[in-house]
Amino acid sequence: MEAIRNVAIAGASGALGSPIFEALLKSGHFNVTVLTRHSSEAKFPDSVKVIRVDYTSVPELTEALAGQHAVVSVLTTSAMETQIPLIEASVKAGVRRFLPSEFCANIGNPKAGSLPVYHSKVQLHDVVRQKAAENPNFTYSLIRNGPFLDWSLAFGFFINLKGGETPLYDGGDRPFSTTTLATIGQAVVEVLRHPDETKNRAVFVQDLVTTQNEMLAIAQKVKPEITWTTKNVSTAEMEDMAQQKYASGSMDLVASVGFFCRSVYAEGYGGEFKEVDNDLLGIPLKSKADLEVLIKDVLENAN
Structure with a gap:
């Protein structure tokens, strides 16, 4: 595949969108265009091309994407359905690579993928795979990174x-993969720089594998003046609660967190990635010392 140079990003002002946008700019490899809603008040550097769009309008999106080689979607979970017109417009505009707003747990794992909080992402996979099958010049990459390390801390x-x-979920000893926002931004850059190796598949990236108990031990080390007590919480019970809330139409944050915890901490849900693409992407793993620095910084800013 020819090198990707022109990249459009949707959702560039969000908590994850911002570091991805910054990584794309700082890499120096791409001409970056920002797609944003007509009503958005987000500000971007004067040097960056910004196109205001109606995400429900395929013709408007198609015009906006003319000449773009790749589209990176970092639209929020609540806006998942707006990616369908964006995908359709990408195909019409001749975009070669589409990165949907994945950036989550291993939802290729059947147990994790069955959780209702991820249904919209899984459905989007079906759409993007079908479009790629029907249009050989249109390809996709799904980036999976586990919980955001710095943000979640x-x-x-x-x-x-x-x-x-x-709370210690299922005892707090279940290993899980986790990744900082900056590393996710770098992963996006490197996926676009390795289009052949990352074509039409999930790409896994992590900064490290850890456990809640390991994090708690580090916190107790760097902040001995703080006292923690622990309470075991069952992720199975959290999922039951979340399922009941969703069934009653209460799709609130508490329910969503119940599903998130199940996908990260529960046995058999793929919270620890067995194989990652860090070497392909040139992204080194972080050490336990790095984790200690992160935890220390967060605790000092929080207390």
Whole structure:
């Protein structure tokens, strides 16, 4: 496949979109165009081309994507359905590589993929695979990275930052893969730089594999003045709760977190990636010392 040079990104101002956008710019390998809603107030550098679009309009999107080699979608989970017109427009515009807004757990694992919180992503896979099968010049890559390491630390997803009671999911000893936002941005860059090797498949990346108990031990080491107590929480019970909420139409954050925890911490859900593409992408793994620095920084900013 010819080198990818022109890249359009949708969702460039979000929590994950911003570091991906920055990585694309800083790499120096791409001409980056930002797609944004007509109503968006997000600001971007004057040097970057910004095209305001209606994500429901295939003709408008097709015009916006003229000349683009790749599209990176970092649209939020609540906007998953808007990617369908974006995919259709990408095909019509001759885009060669599409990266849907995946960036999550290993939802190729049947157990994880069956969780309702991931259904929209799985359905999108069906669409993008079908389009690739029907249009040989259109290809895709699915990036899977586990929970966002720095973001999840800062929001207390792994441990309670302020001390006191902290939940240990299924005992807290289940290893899981996790990746910082910056590394995910670098992964996007390298996937686009390796179009043949990453064609029409899932690409796995991680900074490290750890456990909740390991993180808690590091937190206790770097902040001995904070006292933590632990409470075992069953991810099976969390999934049951989340299923009931979804069934009643209450698709709130509590329910979503129940499903997320199941996919990350439960046995058999693929939370620890068995094979990763770090070597292909030239992305080194982080050390336990690096993890300690991250945890120390987050704890110092939180307390």
